[in-house]
Amino acid sequence: MQFQDHEHLSQFDHRRTPLADREEHRQLAAAGHPGRAPDDRRHANWGIFKRRFWGDSLRYQHLIVGKLIKQFDSRLRLDSIDDNVRTTLKLFCPIIDEHMPSMIAEFYQHMTSFPQTSRFFVDRDVNYLKARQSAHWRMLFAADFSPAYIRGAVRVGLVHHYIGLPLYLYLSGYNRILCELASLAITHHAGAMASTNVVSSIIKVVSLDMDIAISCYFLADHLDLKTKNGTRGVFDLSD
Incomplete structure (x- = not known):
């Protein structure tokens, strides 16, 4: 889920170079979005964000990613994410790609x-x-x-904790996208039994992605990491 405009979020690294930034702009342009020029004025605000956020969280990010990587094979087996799930998703990916722009537009x-x-x-x-x-x-x-993928998912989770997005709002976003994807699979297969395999595969991997985000929230809270506004903890239900 993306609730804030944190550029280069999924690929950000504190050692990134201008060349790496230009390459990502090229990739975004190829995907149909022009991105921003490297000298855009918003980069000043982005630089402030990086210093504040990563100064506190980068110390822990590598630890979290390393731990997840070591556990990931066993987590995939536990969640029954096997070759059948991979094949099912890869076959259904063109359908998702076709409908994703409208789904994301409706989401926002x-x-x-x-x-x-x-x-x-x-x-x-x-x-x-x-x-x-x-x-x-x-x-x-x-x-x-x-x-x-694991590094990107961890960074997304940590950043959304940092901006102070309550977890229930984050999960609400997942819920909406997951429902849309399930409906898409059922509609595409005209309600046939073949849709159940696609729906179950989607649920498995989206739940895994959600689990990484939730884990980052709990770890950030456990490590007493501050949010953007200087508060600690984003588990309350207040607006």
């Missing part, structure tokens, strides 16, 4: 219609968020679960 239209969520989109480039979220889902449904 929905989320910006509520005061408790719309405040996270103030002065943000929603088109950029759409591109980043599309890239995240594409990597998830490729179902290779590489270290790059």
